[in-house]
Amino acid sequence: xxxxxxxxxxxxxxxxxxxxxxxxxxxxxxxxxxxxxxxxxxxxxxxxxxxxxxxxxxxxxxxxxxxxxxxxxxxxxxxxxxxxxxxxxxxxxxxxxxxxxxxxxxxxxxxxxxxxxxxxxxxxxxxxxxxxxxxxxxxxxxxxxxxxxx
Numbered sequence: 001x002x003x004x005x006x007x008x009x010x011x012x013x014x015x016x017x018x019x020x021x022x023x024x025x026x027x028x029x030x031x032x033x034x035x036x037x038x039x040x041x042x043x044x045x046x047x048x049x050x051x052x053x054x055x056x057x058x059x060x061x062x063x064x065x066x067x068x069x070x071x072x073x074x075x076x077x078x079x080x081x082x083x084x085x086x087x088x089x090x091x092x093x094x095x096x097x098x099x100x101x102x103x104x105x106x107x108x109x110x111x112x113x114x115x116x117x118x119x120x121x122x123x124x125x126x127x128x129x130x131x132x133x134x135x136x137x138x139x140x141x142x143x144x145x146x147x148x149x150x
Contacts, residue, residue, distance in 0.1 A: 001041040001105070001147075002081045004030040007054050007140035011074045013124040014131045021122030026071030027054075028134050031109060032081025033102040034095050034147075041146035042109040049073075050117050054140050062140075066117070073113060076124040076132060077106050099127060 005027050012022040029049065050065065057063040066073065079102070083091035097105070106126055114121045124130045 001034065001037045001045055001109075002032040002145045003045055003049070003143065004078075004081065005049065005052070005054070005142045005144070006030075006134060007137045008074075009135040009137045011132065011134035013074065013076055013122075013133075015125045015128040020124050020130070021074050023072035023074045023122050025069060025137070027052075027066055027073050028132070029073060029075045030078040030081060031075055031106065032078050033097040033105050034082055035097040035101055037097060037101075037105055037146070039105070039108055042105060042112060044146050044149070045144060046109070046113050046116055048144055049113065052142070054142065067119070071119075072122065073117065073119060074122045074124075075110055075113065076130065077102070077126045102126070 008026060008028045010024050011028040013020050027049070050067070053065050054062050055064040055066065055069045055071065079093055079096035082095040083093055084095065085091050103126055110121050110123055
């Protein structure tokens with residue numbers, strides 16, 4: 001499982017012109033799921049997300065987590081996070097999980113993040129063509145891969 005987290009002042013997602021999710025200050029999380037991913041990958045990432053101190057304290061240091069600032073989460077499914085460009089210039093998405101695997105893990109990720117953070121999680125629409133708008137605060141953008149625990 002691979003995520004890209006962006007610290008945002010605001011973010012929203014639309015599908016077919018309809019607003020699906022919107023947050024103010026918090027984290028926009030792009031979530032890519034591989035066919036080999038399990039609930040344990042989601043659990044590890046969620047623990048990281050909840051504890052991640054990327055928000056400024058009163059001294060301007062990144063010392064606070066999302067809960068500390070009363071922040072929100074917006075999770076967007078994004079299979080392209082597992083793109084491979086090893087051969088040629090057209091990305092291959094062979095590692096990305098098919099919907100039969102990805103949808104239950106996507107929903108598990110959202111439910112677990114909501115339960116463990118105590119914060120309602122906004123989402124996009126799995127598998128849809130979405131338009132995402134955000135104001136990246138900082139900018140702060142962090143990528144984390146559950147298969148490469150750095």
